[in-house]
Amino acid sequence: MFWQYAARFGTRDDASEFLEVHYAEPAQVIRLGEHRAGVLMPWLDELAALSSDGMPPDRFYRAQALVACVLDVVVPRLVMTGERTSPTQRTAVLPSRPRHRQFRPLRAEAREVAxxxxxxxxxxxxxxELAEAVHLSSSQLRRVFTEAFGKSPIAFLTMLRAERMAVxxxxxxxxxxxxxxxxxxxxxxxxxRQFRRSVGVSPSGYRRMVREGRAGANARGDRAKRA
Structure with missing residues (x-):
């Protein structure tokens, strides 16, 4: 088990566009907290490095071990419920019937606003302003956009800004x-506050985790060369 699309992404943020093209329903958002996110980053970085040029057979079991480590942190945080847990949650978190999981083409208006x-x-x-640009009423735009991207236009903008801040x-x-x-x-x-809400850590905390992750990756690379 390994990340088979790694070659498509220059950074993790590129995954957003991939998801928007291939998936109509939003994924579950898991808020791990700063400590758990920091634990995951070195493993995710190593997984990305292992799979960037195809998975070498001799490294496959290392990738499996890393995935198991990631799941050990993430799975206990999953919230499985048959009821809505927030006013904006669109569908149940539990696997739903096919009629709730239809994949529909994105409307042109939603694509244009995005x-x-x-x-x-x-x-x-x-x-x-956005509604006028695509010749819809504000309520129509909110409905069309939320159906396409799982969030309102302004919430989508907040996500984009947080992603750009991360870069x-x-x-x-x-x-x-x-x-x-x-x-x-x-x-x-x-x-x-908006960045923490979107990413799960503060901007300064995110920058610190990135630096620590890079330092750890460099140290592992140095040890591998010496070996």
Whole structure:
């Protein structure tokens, strides 16, 4: 068992576009907390490295062991319930009947709005403005967009901003406030709350975990070379 699409992604954030194209229903969001997320990152990094050029047979069992470690952390956090646990939850978390899991083509209006949001993250978008651009009422847009992406346009924008912040925190040394401002959040404290809500850790905590994960990967690489 290994990640067979690793070659399609330059970073983990590329997975979002892959999911939007291939899956109509949202996946379950598991909030692991900062400590558990930090435990997982080195294993996930190693899994990605192992599978980036195809899985060598002699490394297959190492990948299996890493997957087992990941599942050992994640599975106990899964919430299985037949009832809605939040006002915005669209379907039961339990495996549902086929009629609840139909895969439908995304409507052109939803695709266009998503492209507009991706194209200008820093803009102060409103649902009214987006609806007018695709010739729908605000309520129609919310319904169409939520059916397509599992969240409202503004919630989708929040997700995109958090993902872009993650890229900048990982790949640049910009202060957190500057990173937040570049994606449209002028209030750094508000940005930190939104980022934590989306990613599960604070911006500074995420940057620290990335650095620690890279340092650990480099150390493992050095040990492998010496061996």
């Amino acid at each position: 492209a507009m949001l991706r194209g200008d993250l820093a803009r102060r978008w409103s649902v009214v 900048l925190l990982r790949d640049t040394e910009l202060p957190v406030a500057d990173v937040a401002g570049s994606v449209g959040w002028v209030d750094a404290d508000f940005a930190a």
